[in-house]
Amino acid sequence: MSRTILYARVSTSDQNSAHQLIQAEAAGFKIDEVITDDGVSGVKVPLRERPEGKRLFDKLRHGDVLVVRWVDRLGRNYQDVTDTIRHFMRQGVVVRTVINNMTFDGATADPIQMAVRDALVGFMAATAQAQAEATKSAQRAGIADTRDKEPEKYRGRRPSYTHAQLTTLRDMDALGAGASAIAKATGLTRPTVQRLRDNPDAAEQVLARWQR
Structure with a gap:
């Protein structure tokens, strides 16, 4: 059975990530599980090296949906973010954002759709x-x-x-x-x-x- 997992992140320990779940639910997402990194930089620490973020690579399976408030929650480094989203798409995971309801799905085989999707990523x-x-x-x-x-x-x-x-x-x-x-x-x-x-x-x- 596919799952919808929200990944939340805040950069400093005095910030609160709870609002990211509230925003996702208000936007209509039905979240099955929340994985959170508190006080972790999106610039300095790649997703694979974060205490909780690295769990996503083990947990997510084909057909699952990964929800983030926006792509900057995955990271603020161009190479890290693009590599991460493309990795999940190759695994059959759909990546969706709360802001503007963007969807990145690796299922399409149409070259034009792929080009537009990759350019947007x-x-x-x-x-x-x-x-x-x-x-x-x-x-x-x-x-x-x-x-x-x-x-x-x-x-x-x-x-x-x-x-x-x-x-x-x-x-x-x-x-x-x-x-x-x-x-x-x-x-x-x-x-x-x-x-x-x-x-x-x-x-x-x-x-x-x-x-x-």
Whole structure:
């Protein structure tokens, strides 16, 4: 019997991965099992080397469905993500995302469909890595600039959003989602979504100061 397994990941130990299951169920997915890695970097640690992520390679079988909030939960390294998705497709596993309900299925034999699918996998993996690199760069620049210019105001006002919410916002925005859809998926107000979309790098800098 085929199973639907959700893989959830958060990068720091103070983040909570539970919302990824809530989002998946709200999107209509019937999850049979959840495998979670808490406090594990998607940039530095490949899926095969994570405490729980490596279990996926043993558990998933032909006909199973692997659900992730977005491909960045599998990783934020282009080569790792593309290799992982293609490995699972060769095994007969269907990979689906909660955001935008993308489906990657290795069953098709049509060369045009295969080319479109593989191009989309590559694009999404590249986007995940690019966003991670941009985030780190913005954090470093923002911290250094604020510490030098306004050390007494370094932290500022506590942000009303979390890293997980901002990540979801950036992922959905990259895929062309509207403010209302993003607000519904993140739990943020529509004005907050619009404000964060206008300057996501600044929003990352605020989170870095508060380590949220």
